[in-house]
Amino acid sequence: MAIRSLLLPLAIVAVLAASSAAAAQLEIGFYRKTCPQVEEIVREEMVKIIAAAPSLAGPLLRLHFHDCFVRGCDASVLLDSTKGNVAEKDAKPNKSLRGFGSVERVKAKLEAACPGVVSCADVLTLMSRDAVVLAKGPNWPVALGRRDGRASSATEASNELPPANGDVPMLAKIFASKDLNLKDLVVLSGAHTLGTAHCPSYADRLYNATGNDGAYGLVDPSLDSEYADKLRLKCKSLDDRSMLSEMDPGSYKTFDNSYYGHVAKRRGLFRSDAALLTDDTTRDYVQRVATGKFDAEFFKDFSESMIKMGNVGVLTGAEGEIRKKCYVLN
Numbered sequence: 001m002a003i004r005s006l007l008l009p010l011a012i013v014a015v016l017a018a019s020s021a022a023a024a025q026l027e028i029g030f031y032r033k034t035c036p037q038v039e040e041i042v043r044e045e046m047v048k049i050i051a052a053a054p055s056l057a058g059p060l061l062r063l064h065f066h067d068c069f070v071r072g073c074d075a076s077v078l079l080d081s082t083k084g085n086v087a088e089k090d091a092k093p094n095k096s097l098r099g100f101g102s103v104e105r106v107k108a109k110l111e112a113a114c115p116g117v118v119s120c121a122d123v124l125t126l127m128s129r130d131a132v133v134l135a136k137g138p139n140w141p142v143a144l145g146r147r148d149g150r151a152s153s154a155t156e157a158s159n160e161l162p163p164a165n166g167d168v169p170m171l172a173k174i175f176a177s178k179d180l181n182l183k184d185l186v187v188l189s190g191a192h193t194l195g196t197a198h199c200p201s202y203a204d205r206l207y208n209a210t211g212n213d214g215a216y217g218l219v220d221p222s223l224d225s226e227y228a229d230k231l232r233l234k235c236k237s238l239d240d241r242s243m244l245s246e247m248d249p250g251s252y253k254t255f256d257n258s259y260y261g262h263v264a265k266r267r268g269l270f271r272s273d274a275a276l277l278t279d280d281t282t283r284d285y286v287q288r289v290a291t292g293k294f295d296a297e298f299f300k301d302f303s304e305s306m307i308k309m310g311n312v313g314v315l316t317g318a319e320g321e322i323r324k325k326c327y328v329l330n
Ligand code: HEM
Pocket: 057, 058, 059, 061, 062, 065, 095, 096, 098, 162, 163, 164, 165, 166, 171, 185, 188, 189, 191, 192, 194, 195, 196, 197, 198, 199, 200, 201, 270, 272
């Protein structure tokens, strides 16, 4: 993968921004007067964070995804539960969300430089972009001006996040509810080129798949059987929580096309990954990128879809607040 920093032409950004009414007030350079060094500060901290812990790139990207899918990109995923309220981060699909400490660290630097100015939602959006860049993935311009929400709900997180066992119709429906289409689904699933997963996210495919006759306790036939044998060494039973598996074995710290190579060979880890082979549009895309001849196209597509995801349900103007600390309301 030679493409280090594929910066999208601004024209594309303008088109994407114009196509999403909710994002009307997000703007490249939003903090140019109030905190001109915002991007440098985030990048500088991210370089240190990823140098110390390269495996945090995945978790930080995933945090932004979970944030945007529940109540829009409003940093609600960062809030702690309180006495009367169970927050998103304590919902079941949270299992394994990581990177909260890094967000607080970057936010503290920004508070020192420009107190009360930069939202946690913008911090997380920039951090996820930088995580991809530092993992050797594409670069794209991030429009800013998101405001932080004042609520966070575990129930909503459980309902709005796509489940690991989702099929394409179900995943497409959830994505459509965020104004994201089938192409965004197959492109953003490429984020699974980074990171690791716990056994309960895929154990049912190894031990308790259901056959056509309704019998269960089978190995998922859509999973390559040699690969299933390997996975069973790491994931020993339906409730084994001890080991992590790389979703893109061999390059889980590098943002590249190899996730699609695995999926094309029926080695996608989750049912949601395997499902991409069951629909014409998503299968064509998987097989195309898997050839390795369309890396630049994938990088450009990923940049565009990330910009769209970063626009979902944002709060702007006088809505919400600018949190001082990301885990607690002002
Ligand atoms: C298409 C629907 C999706 C489903 C069903 C899904 C599901 C999952 C699951 C079950 C895990 C593993 C959790 C664990 O066991 O620890 C995971 C990890 C991850 N997901 Fe997704 N995901 C989806 C889309 C996305 C998107 C859109 C992104 C980002 C743009 C993303 C980024 C990640 C990353 C980076 C990890 C690894 C996190 C780590 O290393 O801790 N996923 N996903």
